[in-house]
Amino acid sequence: MEPLREALDSAPTAGYAIDKVVPGVEVTFVRAGSPELPAVPRGPADLLLVTCVKEKRGVPAAARDLYVSALFKKERAYAERSGVPWFILSAEHGLVGPDEWLAPYERYLPDTPAGYRSAWGRWVAERLELLAGPLTGRVVEVHAGAAYVDAISGPLATKGAGLMLPLHGLTMGERLAWYDAAGAGAREPAESDLVIDRLRSRGAAVTPEEFLDRQGAGLRVTGLYCWWVDAPGALDLSRGLGFPIASGIIYAGTAGATRWPSGRRSTNTLWARIAGMHLGGNHEFSTLRRTLGAILAAAAGSDSIDEPALTSWMHDRLKVVTVPYADADTLGRLEETVLKDLDPPLNLKGMPATPVRAQLTRLRGRHRL
Numbered sequence: 001m002e003p004l005r006e007a008l009d010s011a012p013t014a015g016y017a018i019d020k021v022v023p024g025v026e027v028t029f030v031r032a033g034s035p036e037l038p039a040v041p042r043g044p045a046d047l048l049l050v051t052c053v054k055e056k057r058g059v060p061a062a063a064r065d066l067y068v069s070a071l072f073k074k075e076r077a078y079a080e081r082s083g084v085p086w087f088i089l090s091a092e093h094g095l096v097g098p099d100e101w102l103a104p105y106e107r108y109l110p111d112t113p114a115g116y117r118s119a120w121g122r123w124v125a126e127r128l129e130l131l132a133g134p135l136t137g138r139v140v141e142v143h144a145g146a147a148y149v150d151a152i153s154g155p156l157a158t159k160g161a162g163l164m165l166p167l168h169g170l171t172m173g174e175r176l177a178w179y180d181a182a183g184a185g186a187r188e189p190a191e192s193d194l195v196i197d198r199l200r201s202r203g204a205a206v207t208p209e210e211f212l213d214r215q216g217a218g219l220r221v222t223g224l225y226c227w228w229v230d231a232p233g234a235l236d237l238s239r240g241l242g243f244p245i246a247s248g249i250i251y252a253g254t255a256g257a258t259r260w261p262s263g264r265r266s267t268n269t270l271w272a273r274i275a276g277m278h279l280g281g282n283h284e285f286s287t288l289r290r291t292l293g294a295i296l297a298a299a300a301g302s303d304s305i306d307e308p309a310l311t312s313w314m315h316d317r318l319k320v321v322t323v324p325y326a327d328a329d330t331l332g333r334l335e336e337t338v339l340k341d342l343d344p345p346l347n348l349k350g351m352p353a354t355p356v357r358a359q360l361t362r363l364r365g366r367h368r369l
Helices: 002-010 070-082 114-132 146-158 172-181 190-200 208-213 231-241 270-278 287-300 307-317 328-342 355-365
Strands: 016-022 026-031 047-051 086-090 094-096 139-143 162-164 223-229 248-255 318-324
Touching: 047 070, 047 114, 070 086, 070 139, 070 172, 086 114, 094 114, 114 146, 139 146, 146 162, 190 223, 190 248, 190 318, 190 328, 208 270, 208 307, 208 318, 223 231, 223 270, 223 328, 231 248, 231 287, 231 307, 231 355, 248 270, 248 287, 248 328, 270 287, 270 318, 287 307, 287 355, 307 318
Parallel strands: 047 086, 047 139, 139 162
Antiparallel strands: 016 026, 086 094, 223 248, 223 318
16 A cells, blocks of 8 residues: 555646545545646657647648647647657547648547547557657657547557656646747747748839749749739729728739649749739639639629730739749748738638638639639
8 A cells, every 4th residue: 555655646746636545446636736837848859749639720731730729839839849750649540740631620539439549549659650760768758638648658658668748737728838938939930921021012012014024034933922902903803892802912822832742843933823824824724813803804794704804904903022932842831821921812722711702702603614
């Protein structure tokens, strides 16, 4: 009895004290006051696992971007700052890498049968060893609830891994505070801030004529762009949509981003996208032209898109900002950050539902090929 109590007394209790021990029957704990936040780990972990959350995007996305709760954002920031390989514990998919693309799902591990959780834990351990190499002697830092920890602790121990649980026993509020203390609430990388600032710069916007006059100089590269509309153009768009559109940024996108999850490289460039497809093409090959053409056709009471009139309107009413960006592999992820910040009203894919976007979807549907 005494050795058991001594062992339990020396174990981490996360703010609880042992009140009663009946060997083989029960262990009773009582609250011993609010626990102090655990110290931030200083580098002993070799691998880091964070938990999935219920709040997700409504469309498929890279795993690091699929989960959108405040908790997961802090988990992700902490993981990315840690400098060690990190993975996500998914109740549906087991262990996933941050760049693996997932569709939204609803499975919650504590609601699953014990048999599922047992198999799930073994699955996670096997996949972690497959992705990260032998686990013997390695320390795995886990940021997850009890159901997830309980399921993986045995299988990981069997493989010789040690577990570090810095958030064990903390309430949700205490967990969020822990991440803040660890610096997980850091802002977006300065690179994305600079891109957003450039796209927001009215002074950087050029007319279509000025853009074409460059003859592609410095523009035959991958990057981001955004289109601005002037006040008369905004009135035209408002008339066609039946909702007010303000002058300013109305649409943003990328050219040349690597296509994931296939990993296919794109040969597109800012010059080809804007000069060839937006300003020199037709609505069959340009999302922007189809969007603007559908709105202007509605404003004119027409059943078809007038391509020459659309091109003329774009030259008269729009300006464009371009930002070259060399890393095609991360360009898509950067675009998500940019679109979330800019929230251009005429972007549809992956954007929150609004009355304007619902109406735009209906108008564009009239011009499907």
